[in-house]
Amino acid sequence: MRFLLRTFVLLPALLLALVVIPSAAFSVALGASDGSLDGWLADGSSDATGFLAFTSPPPGTVPTPPGTVPTPPGTVPRPPRPTPPALTFLKDQATIYPHIIKKVIGDRLSPTIYAFTENGYLYRSDHDGRLWSLVTTAAPVEDFLMSSADPDVLYSGVGVDCRDPRAPNQPFFRSTDGGVTWRELPTAMNLRPLLIDPTDPMRLFAADCNMLYLSMDGGRSWQEKPDNAAGQLWLTHRVIGMAAAALTEEDDETASTPHWRQLYAIGVDRSGNGVVAFSDDEGETWVNLVDPATALEAPRAIVAHQMQAGLIWVVTAQGVWTTSDYGVNWTLYNRGLREFTALRAPALNAITYSNDGALYLATLRGLYTKPGADAAWKKVTGTSFDELHLSGLLLTESNPSLLWVNSAEDGVFVYRLANR
Incomplete structure (x- = not known):
């Protein structure tokens, strides 16, 4: 009984550690290749633009790459025009x-x-x-x-x-x-x-x-x-x-x-x-x-x-x-x-x-x-x-x-x- 109680108390902490620690390590690895941390400014404040790639889209939608204009609903995207023969x-x-x-x-x-x-x-x-x-x-x-x-x-x-x-x-x-x-x-x-x-x-x-x-x-x-x-x-x-x-x-x-x-x-x-x-x-x-x-x-x-x-x-x-x-x-x-x-x-x-x-x-x-x-x-x-x-x-x-x-x-x- 004591073993089950200990497991019930420690299980949330273990799950939290499994999520937070790898995420922090992954974020550091993204910017550590040149000795800096992308997404962070020199004064320690966060730069929101560094996290655009991690923004979760609403359920059921396809993420739009940064800098593009979403296609209006109900329209068919046009294929790129072929280059005319020269x-x-x-x-x-x-x-x-x-x-x-x-x-x-x-x-x-x-x-x-x-x-x-x-x-x-x-x-x-x-x-x-x-x-x-x-x-x-x-x-x-x-x-x-x-x-x-x-x-x-x-x-x-x-x-x-x-x-x-x-x-x-x-x-x-x-x-x-x-x-x-x-x-x-x-x-x-x-x-x-x-x-x-x-x-x-x-x-x-x-x-x-x-x-x-x-x-x-x-x-x-x-x-x-x-x-x-x-x-x-x-x-x-x-x-x-x-x-x-x-x-x-x-x-x-x-x-x-x-x-x-x-x-x-x-x-x-x-x-x-x-x-x-x-x-x-x-x-x-x-x-x-x-x-x-x-x-x-x-x-x-x-x-x-x-x-x-x-x-x-x-x-x-x-x-x-x-x-x-x-x-x-x-x-x-x-x-x-x-x-x-x-x-x-x-x-x-x-x-x-x-x-x-x-x-x-x-x-x-x-x-x-x-x-x-x-x-x-x-x-x-x-x-x-x-x-x-x-x-x-x-x-x-x-x-x-x-x-x-x-x-x-x-x-x-x-x-x-x-x-x-």
């Missing part, structure tokens, strides 16, 4: 890791660039290709025209094969959400988009084998533009390309403001000879800028200088024709291109210019450049695309030191312009 290079070939970019599409007046990768995905960058976001894994189109006024608006149509009278009809698509979804426009069957108004994404020109058309409502309806001038160029020539000098300064009110008042078009007749036409009334009438005695053989592309009125370049089978005075005088630059001008197959495919006046030409075998008005074309060497068939070039005003080079079969390459 542009990477294998030497000078562009990739959205780990996939090679097969084609880039953009507009000189916009920093937005679209890219198709080798696995069929479509990506978009709003920062000249520095960071990319996935648009779709299965785009129904392989090429399109982008609006610089609204990069969400895209038009796609390959056009019917004008050489084959039995060629099947070709659809025309529009996207208003940056390529996520596409809508076929039955009223635009067999049309190929050529030029979008830089101030209004719903206004665009397109053409088929016989006529030039203008739409004011995003391709839902179309107006024929047969050329009401005396020459009536589009009765004898098929329009294959267009350009606009969208930033030419006509007066103080429109300085550096995009507009659509200076339009250029190239057309070919049945023999393959071309004309270059100018319109300042949105395609109602056109003026032929080429002397009838000067035949442009097989024109393929036209580019207008955005800020210098009357300056245009036309890529033909003969070389590059240029005028700086609305066609009063034309000059053919083909020195250095003789290996291509002797070929019957298309060998000169696309042209662009840098802000210092240099020209860049995509050819059947690599990239060529011409720095001055009287200089010969010279091949750009030391790149991965020296001997590749190049199909297109893209340079933007927002990043004029970077030239995007599309090749026909081997993907996209990036060429950095020196001292630009």
Whole structure:
């Protein structure tokens, strides 16, 4: 009986000792590693912040780490946003890791660039290709025209094969959400988009084998533009390309403001000879800028200088024709291109210019450049695309030191312009 009484009296003291002594020892051990005691101040008073980690939460709750804001009841925490894929290079070939970019599409007046990768995905960058976001894994189109006024608006149509009278009809698509979804426009069957108004994404020109058309409502309806001038160029020539000098300064009110008042078009007749036409009334009438005695053989592309009125370049089978005075005088630059001008197959495919006046030409075998008005074309060497068939070039005003080079079969390459 005496033994039981002693046990009953000493048991609480033993339990208290088992709790208090180890806890005190554990607290000292936390701060003793550097000779100090965390949680205690120099004057012996306690620092409450040293004990936040030991605060017991209310029953049934999850403790919140210090410095965080608790999630309100009933909400689902959002997972961290993934880091957008960045542009990477294998030497000078562009990739959205780990996939090679097969084609880039953009507009000189916009920093937005679209890219198709080798696995069929479509990506978009709003920062000249520095960071990319996935648009779709299965785009129904392989090429399109982008609006610089609204990069969400895209038009796609390959056009019917004008050489084959039995060629099947070709659809025309529009996207208003940056390529996520596409809508076929039955009223635009067999049309190929050529030029979008830089101030209004719903206004665009397109053409088929016989006529030039203008739409004011995003391709839902179309107006024929047969050329009401005396020459009536589009009765004898098929329009294959267009350009606009969208930033030419006509007066103080429109300085550096995009507009659509200076339009250029190239057309070919049945023999393959071309004309270059100018319109300042949105395609109602056109003026032929080429002397009838000067035949442009097989024109393929036209580019207008955005800020210098009357300056245009036309890529033909003969070389590059240029005028700086609305066609009063034309000059053919083909020195250095003789290996291509002797070929019957298309060998000169696309042209662009840098802000210092240099020209860049995509050819059947690599990239060529011409720095001055009287200089010969010279091949750009030391790149991965020296001997590749190049199909297109893209340079933007927002990043004029970077030239995007599309090749026909081997993907996209990036060429950095020196001292630009």
